[in-house]
Amino acid sequence: xxxxxxxxxxxxxxxxxxxxxxxxxxxxxxxxxxxxxxxxxxxxxxxxxxxxxxxxxxxxxxxxxxxxxxxxxxxxxxxxxxxxxxxxxxxxxxxxxxxxxxxxxxxxxxxx
Amino acid sequence: xxxxxxxxxxxxxxxxxxxxxxxxxxxxxxxxxxxxxxxxxxxxxxxxxxxxxxxxxxxxxxxxxxxxxxxxxxxxxxxxxxxxxxxxxxxxxxxxxxxxxxxxxxxxxxxxxxxxxx
Numbered sequence: 001x002x003x004x005x006x007x008x009x010x011x012x013x014x015x016x017x018x019x020x021x022x023x024x025x026x027x028x029x030x031x032x033x034x035x036x037x038x039x040x041x042x043x044x045x046x047x048x049x050x051x052x053x054x055x056x057x058x059x060x061x062x063x064x065x066x067x068x069x070x071x072x073x074x075x076x077x078x079x080x081x082x083x084x085x086x087x088x089x090x091x092x093x094x095x096x097x098x099x100x101x102x103x104x105x106x107x108x109x110x111x112x
Numbered sequence: 113x114x115x116x117x118x119x120x121x122x123x124x125x126x127x128x129x130x131x132x133x134x135x136x137x138x139x140x141x142x143x144x145x146x147x148x149x150x151x152x153x154x155x156x157x158x159x160x161x162x163x164x165x166x167x168x169x170x171x172x173x174x175x176x177x178x179x180x181x182x183x184x185x186x187x188x189x190x191x192x193x194x195x196x197x198x199x200x201x202x203x204x205x206x207x208x209x210x211x212x213x214x215x216x217x218x219x220x221x222x223x224x225x226x227x228x229x230x
Binding site for chain 1: 145147149154155156157160168170200202204216217218219220221223224226
């Protein structure tokens with residue numbers, strides 16, 4: 001059974017700080033997703049990774065398949081980055097997307 | 113392009129009742145997945161539909177069911193509601209350029225339906 005663990009659970013940062021959120025999973029996966037959820041519930045997909053590293057603006061996501069670990073980095077954090085960040089693994093195969101198995105989320109608060 | 117829409121946005125029901133939630137995917141998206149989010153369990157996968165067929169199902173009791181129509185719109189139904197069914201129900205749609213579901217497609221989430229069971 002795949003389990004997804006995130007750390008830290010809560011994170012408070014000052015504006016401008018570099019932030020790292022970690023995600024570990026227990027079995028081999030096809031893809032790993034990073035999601036952002038703002039108060040009110042809306043979820044936005046930030047990244048889908050199957051290997052290596054992706055960058056979008058101030059956000060960087062990396063994955064190490066051998067170590068079963070992924071990180072989400074936010075450079076020059078801003079109060080508008082305050083949200084819950086969720087990682088989710090997907091097993092899947094052709095013909096099905098496979099279940100998304102979610103971590104519990106990291107609640108990030110960036111103070112001005 | 114309009115995003116994923118879910119109706120209703122808020123719903124209050126009593127124990128024992130049944131409820132139907134609706135999800136309209138982004139135009140052209142043929143895959144719809146449903147998720148339940150509660151404070152205790154977090155996000156959990158309910159179902160995945162593609163071209164009117166259920167491709168995958170999460171670990172939920174038979175009271176939870178769903179379907180997808182030929183226009184890709186999807187509904188989920190919960191019968192005999194329990195207090196523990198109070199949750200945010202989210203649907204997400206994906207575009208399958210190959211025409212076959214794979215794990216590598218980005219999902220676009222709707223705003224959710226917040227269900228309260230009294």
